[in-house]
Amino acid sequence: MKCPFCCADDTSVIDSRVSEDGQKIRRRRRCQACDKRFTTYETVELRLPxxxxxxxxxxxxxxxxxxxxxxxxxxxxxxxxxxxxxxxxxxxxxxxxxxxxxxxxxxxxxx
Ligand SMILES: [Zn+2]
Known part of the structure; x- marks a missing residue:
């Protein structure tokens, strides 16, 4: 995933944890280029009828x-x-x- 600050391609996950209700995964990422940190959330994408x-x-x-x-x-x-x-x-x-x-x-x- 690209860094939202400097757009570098090289970011790494430094921590992953499942939310309390078990519906999301929160990942802390760090940009290798500018060293800034950001969080992403992973959720299930459901295609509803x-x-x-x-x-x-x-x-x-x-x-x-x-x-x-x-x-x-x-x-x-x-x-x-x-x-x-x-x-x-x-x-x-x-x-x-x-x-x-x-x-x-x-x-x-x-x-
Ligand atoms: Zn960056």
Whole structure:
């Protein structure tokens, strides 16, 4: 990886550790040319399925849109945010494990 300060190609990893939740790897790097240090994070890149809308058009899956939908549906109802987050997590998990999930107005499929 290039040094963000001097753009030299020669940087080395001086420390790697897994984040507390196990979802990220944090690496401390040092530039061999200018000796500056920087941190990079490594995470899993997940390709989420596309959303097939009611009219047949497709859109990228967007967690925020799902959240907006939930908020709209639950407007002025006493549902804790943590429940909504958990529900969205379950939907995302279902996507990733089965490749599809059906809802009343949208059908989600993996492509
Ligand atoms: Zn450098």
């Amino acid at each position: 596309q959303v097939v809308k009611h009219d047949g058009s497709r859109a990228e899956f967007d967690r925020n849109k799902l959240l907006t939908g939930f908020k709209r549906a639950l407007h002025k109802r006493p549902v804790p945010t943590s429940y909504v987050d958990a529900a969205i997590d379950r939907i995302v998990q279902k996507f990733l494990s089965t490749g599809s999930a059906k809802f009343r107005h949208v059908v989600l499929v993996k492509v």
